[in-house]
Amino acid sequence: MATDLVRKYRLLFAVPGFRLSAVAALTAKLQPGMYAVSLLALGSHHLDYGGATLVVAAASFGAMTTPLRGRLLDRYSYAAVLWPLLALHLGTLLLFVAAARAHAGLTALFCLSVLAAVSLPPIGTLTRVMWRKAVPGDLRTTALALDSVLADFGFMIGPVAAVALARSITPDAALLVCGLLVSVAVPLGLRGAAVRAPKEAPAREHGAGPLRSAALRRVFSVAFCFFLGVNVMEVSLASYGRKGEVTLAGGALLSLIALASMAGGALLGGLPARAAQRLIHPTVPLGGNAVCLLLLAVASFVHPFLVPLACLPVGFCLGPCFASVYGTAADHAGKGEEAETQSWVAGAMMAGGGLGAAVGGWSLAHGGLAGALLLASVAWAAGAVCGARVPRLSPAVEGPRVASEASAE
Template sequence: MASTVTTEPSKDSSAPARPGYGQLLRTRGAWTFLLPGFAARQPFAMLTISIVLLVQHTTGSYGAAGAAAAVTGVSMALCAPYSGRLADRYGQRAVLIPGVLVHTLSGIALTVLALSHAPLWTVFLAAVPTGASVPQIGPMVRARWGVRLKGSPLMTTAAAFESVTDELTFVFGPLLATALCTGVNPAAGLVTEASLTLVGGLLFAAQRSSQPQVAAAGHARVEHASALRVPGVRVLVVTFLGIGTVFGGMQVSLAAFTESIGEPGLNGVLYGTFAAGNMLSGLVCGAVAWKAAPRQRLVVAYTALALVASGLWAAHSVLVLAGLGLLVGMCIAPALITGYTLVEDLVPAGARTEAFTWLTGAVALGQAAAVTVAGQLEDRFWGGAGFLVPMGGTLLALTTLLALRSRLAAHPRARTVARGVGHRVPVTVD
């Protein structure tokens, strides 16, 4: 199996007990998709907050702003898995190029409609293709790592690295979007998001050498069975839905809180603190040689997340909210990393992009539901009522995870094929 790893031969033959980021980043060809991938995924962290700030500015309602963002999130959640499945079947480039073009045009249309105070239903209508066409760069990058690191212990490190990269975008993305919307123009965040999607997405699509190969027709019939048929994937989808409620609930509630104290500029700082905690704990997770099984780590991390998220609604000062946000972020990263790592064990290679997009879509769906409910709570009840959403979402997901955690155990796959990588027995990465 070591011969399938595409890192430097001198590094592969003597992989250390604790695979490090340095060894990971020396993987041959990694930088060809990492750099454009980072640029292309940056808009993902800007989209929801940019829509919330733009629509709230033009309508004066967090409920309307949350609903518009929710339409985008639901559209993305529903379409992302099919985008991933098409990428597995026809290649990432074939899906990316039309996707980024549609996303750019529909994002600009949404901006124009909001600024012209068009009827709210037209903004919702434009939000549908805007969300449906969000390029799934994160899952595509993870799938490319899977090609480069077949069976390598570095897969855990790669999962951690991708989580850190995601969270790095959630440090800079909301800060950039908030600064643009509050300091330049309410539409500047969404315009920048659309522009970065176009440029970054096309550059990423141009990297043909690193994308997973498309299976032959006969192989595809075996390998392209839906990833959602795997029981463990369904459990992870519910788990990631709960994580999405944290992201969405905090985006709306932090914006409402900072406005209520007359400091809207602190919104990006507080959300960036939350994302920084996520990023820092992700770095640690990738550097540790874990002894516990992945599903045990997931249960522990998720229990901690639910407990800390349950205290957000009681915070009434910037410092306390920043501290709790930091702790929530530190709990999210281990759960995300372990969930993505479990996909490597549970899902055949030919369906992993789809599996990753189911998880990404679940986060988006949870986020969409959260921004809607949190927006209504902030409009109708006390300031900070929106923080009840992360508490409820994580507690419900934790209950499901505890009841069905046995489904996350990896088993040898019964379906085998004569060629390809989907037939191998899962390799432990801990």
């Protein structure tokens, strides 16, 4: 198993242009992990904490325009979309920093936060679409698994890096580093795209885009339910041991889940292609996560020692969920709508995550840790039910299979 795992990742990184795009993906995953905390650190230095949280919320509102930017990627060349967005994003970030230093009011910072989020180049969408086109069919699950591992890494390292930069240098240092990461990701992503994934002419347009597909609407529902459960779980575990206050024990549990998620995603990428295709259907990982979360709720009742152990299977199933949702959406995406489809998945996750953060706090206050975890389990079970109605496809291979060594599976 270990030999197969290493072999498949070695073959993946041997694909022309993949290493450049993987570095672009890594920098793009670090940015969202840092961004919210960076805004909070800078905003709270010049505003009260409640005002700073509104600035962060403004970024979430702006991020909901991701499907529009995805449509632009489908319609025009990648460079024609990403370079202007990068210039606008960096300019807005600099204006935000200058406004904060000038002690501008909440309204100005709120508006700049929205504009910065609206203009953020969708590098994550670009890399997933590019890998779909450039990677041989029997390595696509490996690429999706790597994407989920990088996402976990970014969200585990990003907040810590943002706090360290804001406290050790200046309050705006972390936000400036976020801009630097995007500045690195865009040219690397474009260079990787130019090597192996030429832009195709889009198919005939339809006003509703991916939303006209019943299968994709179900996939977006799966994404919504998935991240609803994720954020309910995060909010409830973050205050483990002391209701209503973030604790070190809660942070340790979330880090443990993130590490297990990275392991689960990496192992999924090493499975034989047929086995991975069976496991990547949304019903399997989301249903497994729902059961594992029920076990975690029971463990919180029985003994505190069992809670860290019960977190491991939850995290182990979490990584494959990301690969499942994005991969299933890619399988059902229409020609010329690939980037917009991936963007709708991200938008559905953000919407579910926002609701999960609010509902998670309420359920924790009224039902305790076990009640909140049960609610997260219900959300994941609902996602698994939605996923069961998504047709299973055997996606056509775009490009050659990996020679002999990978084809022997």
